[in-house]
Amino acid sequence: MAAxxxxxxxAGLFIKVIDWPPLTIAGFRSLIAFLVILAxxxxxxxxxxxxxxxxxxxxxxxxxxxxxANKATTSVHAILLQYVGPVFTAFIAAWLLREKIxxxxxxxxxxxxxxxxxxxxxxxxGGTIWGNxxxxxxxxxxxxxxxxxxxxxxxxxxxxxxxxxALTAAIGIGAALFQPAxxxxxxxxxxxxxxxxxxxxxxxxxxxxxxxxxxxxxxxxIAVIEPVFNPLWVFLALGEAPGARALAGGAVIMAAVTAASxxxxxxxxxxxx
Numbered sequence: 001m002a003a004x005x006x007x008x009x010x011a012g013l014f015i016k017v018i019d020w021p022p023l024t025i026a027g028f029r030s031l032i033a034f035l036v037i038l039a040x041x042x043x044x045x046x047x048x049x050x051x052x053x054x055x056x057x058x059x060x061x062x063x064x065x066x067x068x069a070n071k072a073t074t075s076v077h078a079i080l081l082q083y084v085g086p087v088f089t090a091f092i093a094a095w096l097l098r099e100k101i102x103x104x105x106x107x108x109x110x111x112x113x114x115x116x117x118x119x120x121x122x123x124x125x126g127g128t129i130w131g132n133x134x135x136x137x138x139x140x141x142x143x144x145x146x147x148x149x150x151x152x153x154x155x156x157x158x159x160x161x162x163x164x165x166a167l168t169a170a171i172g173i174g175a176a177l178f179q180p181a182x183x184x185x186x187x188x189x190x191x192x193x194x195x196x197x198x199x200x201x202x203x204x205x206x207x208x209x210x211x212x213x214x215x216x217x218x219x220x221x222i223a224v225i226e227p228v229f230n231p232l233w234v235f236l237a238l239g240e241a242p243g244a245r246a247l248a249g250g251a252v253i254m255a256a257v258t259a260a261s262x263x264x265x266x267x268x269x270x271x272x273x
C-alpha cells in the first residue's frame with residue numbers, strides 16, 4: 001500500500017512537465033494504463049451491472065477533472081482539495097446506501113470546509129480559482145466512485161478500473177482530434193509512459209493486492225503519503241511552492257479525514273453490545 005501511494009504521488013509532477021492539453025494527457029495515460037492492467041487481468045468479467053459501470057464512469061470523470069485541476073492550479077491545491085473525498089463519501093453513502101452518518105463524519109465535514117476555505121484564500125501562484133473548483137469536484141466524483149465500488153459485493157474492482165480507463169482514453173484521445181496536435185518530445189513521451197504504465201497501471205495492480213490484505217483504516221492512513229509527497233516532488237523539480245494558507249488548510253483537511261477514518265474503523269471493530 002505504501003508503494004501504491006508513492007506511485008500515486010508522482011501524478012502532479014509528471015502532469016506538470018507534459019505540455020499537452022489536460023484531456024490529451026488523461027486520454028493517453030489511460031490508454032497505456034488500460035493495456036497494462038488488461039495484461040495483468042487477462043480475462044476481465046464485464047457484466048454491465050449498474051454499480052460496475054457507474055464506478056467506471058465516476059472514476060473516469062475523476063481522472064479527467066484531476067488532470068485538468070493540476071494544469072489549472074498548483075499541485076498542492078489539486079491533491080489536497082481532492083483529499084476531501086472520504087468525508088463526502090460518508091454523506092453520499094448515507095444517501096445511496098442508507099449507511100448511518102456518524103458524529104465524526106459531521107465534525108470532519110466542518111473542519112474540511114474550513115480547510116477548503118483557507119486554501120481558496122491562498123495565493124494560487126499562477127493558477128486559477130477554477131482549478132481549485134475542479135479539484136473539489138474531482139474529490140466529489142471520487143466519493144461516488146468509492147460508493148459504487150461498495151455496491152459491488154461480489155464483484156471485482158479491477159473491471160471497473162478497466163472501464164474507467166477505456167472511457168477516459170476514448171474521451172481524451174477523441175477530444176485531442178479537435179485540438180492542436182500535442183508537441184511530441186522525448187520528455188513528454190517518457191512522462192506519459194511513466195504516468196500510464198507506472199503511476200496508474202502498476203499502482204492499480206499493487207492496490208488490488210494490498211486492499212485484500214490490510215484494513216481500510218490502514219490503507220487510508222498509508223495513503224496519506226500521496227498528498228504529502230505529490231506537491232513535494234513538484235516543488236523539488238519545478239520550484240512550485242505552496243503558500244502558508246494552502247499548507248494550513250491542507251493540514252486541517254488531512255487531520256480531519258484521518259481522524260474520522262480512525263474513529264470509524266475503531267467503531268466498526270468494536271464488539272457488538
